[in-house]
Amino acid sequence: MVARFAGSTARRGVLVASLAAALVPLTPVPSRGVAPITAHAVVTSLAFPAGFTFAPDGRFFFGERFTGNIKIYDPASGETTLFYTVPDVVSGSERGLLGVALHPDYPATPLVYVYATRTLSGVGTNQILRIRERDGIGVRKKAIWSGLASVSHNGGRILFGPDGKLYAFVGERADPRNAQLLTNDYGKVLRMTPRGNVPSDNPFADSLIYSYGHRNSFGFAFDPETGYLWETENGPDCNDELNHVKRGRNHGWGPNRTCDTPPEPPLNTNQDGPNPVLPQSWYTPVIAPTGAAFCDGCGLGTDYEGKLFFGAYNDGRIRLVTLSGDRRRVKSEVAAHPHGSPVLSMEVAPEGTIYFSDPSGIYKLVPA
Numbered sequence: 001m002v003a004r005f006a007g008s009t010a011r012r013g014v015l016v017a018s019l020a021a022a023l024v025p026l027t028p029v030p031s032r033g034v035a036p037i038t039a040h041a042v043v044t045s046l047a048f049p050a051g052f053t054f055a056p057d058g059r060f061f062f063g064e065r066f067t068g069n070i071k072i073y074d075p076a077s078g079e080t081t082l083f084y085t086v087p088d089v090v091s092g093s094e095r096g097l098l099g100v101a102l103h104p105d106y107p108a109t110p111l112v113y114v115y116a117t118r119t120l121s122g123v124g125t126n127q128i129l130r131i132r133e134r135d136g137i138g139v140r141k142k143a144i145w146s147g148l149a150s151v152s153h154n155g156g157r158i159l160f161g162p163d164g165k166l167y168a169f170v171g172e173r174a175d176p177r178n179a180q181l182l183t184n185d186y187g188k189v190l191r192m193t194p195r196g197n198v199p200s201d202n203p204f205a206d207s208l209i210y211s212y213g214h215r216n217s218f219g220f221a222f223d224p225e226t227g228y229l230w231e232t233e234n235g236p237d238c239n240d241e242l243n244h245v246k247r248g249r250n251h252g253w254g255p256n257r258t259c260d261t262p263p264e265p266p267l268n269t270n271q272d273g274p275n276p277v278l279p280q281s282w283y284t285p286v287i288a289p290t291g292a293a294f295c296d297g298c299g300l301g302t303d304y305e306g307k308l309f310f311g312a313y314n315d316g317r318i319r320l321v322t323l324s325g326d327r328r329r330v331k332s333e334v335a336a337h338p339h340g341s342p343v344l345s346m347e348v349a350p351e352g353t354i355y356f357s358d359p360s361g362i363y364k365l366v367p368a
Contacts, residue, residue, distance in 0.1 A: 179213050
């Protein structure tokens with residue numbers, strides 16, 4: 001609760017005032033002062049590639065959200081081939097095949113990971129599946145994590161971090177109470193070994209939980225300069241968020257959330273549990289932020305180097321975020337590319353180029 005921040009009403013008023021001064025909701029302005037960029041279509045006529053990733057040789061592995069098909073696109077030949085079909089995938093609303101990742105030692109370790117909503121014995125279930133590849137085809141699967149699904153707020157982003165561990169975002173199943181409970185995985189960022197086990201250095205003993213107090217997310221990325229984790233998060237009717245996720249910390253979403261004031265934003269949606277970590281920036285009206293990626297030799301010029309991109313579903317814009325010198329806070333933000341169609345995932349290719357998907361294709365960001 002907010003009261004845990006302060007011992008008196010007067011002190012709480014000082015806290016709100018200082019937060020309002022330190023955390024200003026950011027409205028992206030047109031990208032004046034940075035070199036213009038645009039997007040080139042790489043492969044189109046796809047069926048909602050909600051998650052995709054790159055092999056070291058530049059091939060794309062992408063998942064069709066509603067069919068369960070995982071396909072491989074080879075830019076050298078222009079050919080698309082079927083890798084594997086996840087059975088019993090549930091489509092509709094915020095369910096389906098939602099995330100794709102490759103083992104850090106791929107192809108030496110030929111394992112493909114997917115996050116998908118499935119029907120198992122009549123029950124909607126989110127699973128992280130590990131699929132073994134043989135001769136370019138998925139030959140068998142194993143579930144390394146499972147949890148109950150809901151119609152909405154299933155999360156689905158998976159990504160191997162610089163530490164070789166698999167990170168996954170699991171939504172709170174449209175029940176804010178889950179986000180504050182350390183006895184379940186809902187409303188959490190999870191961290192696990194490639195086999196799905198609990199790493200010995202996780203912040204909570206015998207638990208996959210890396211951080212908690214989250215609502216629902218479709219995007220996160222690691223800063224290549226620091227290893228810090230940055231996450232986009234969807235709010236209710238207010239306060240979509242950009243978060244610097246902190247190990248073992250509570251990010252404040254819970255049953256007392258409200259879009260009313262007081263408390264002032266972003267405290268009104270981040271007031272539950274002990275010592276809530278507030279978002280670095282927030283967005284009202286909501287934009288439904290999605291995929292995120294850092295520019296690290298991305299080929300767009302010095303204006304973009306070291307900065308964070310993230311997309312949005314509602315307005316189809318890709319935003320560019322400049323971080324503070326210590327790379328712990330947001331310094332400024334501009335609208336970098338008005339794609340016009342909902343942005344889904346963002347990924348970095350082996351050579352550094354930034355790619356993103358929308359409901360029908362995969363694109364790359366290039367100088368205009």
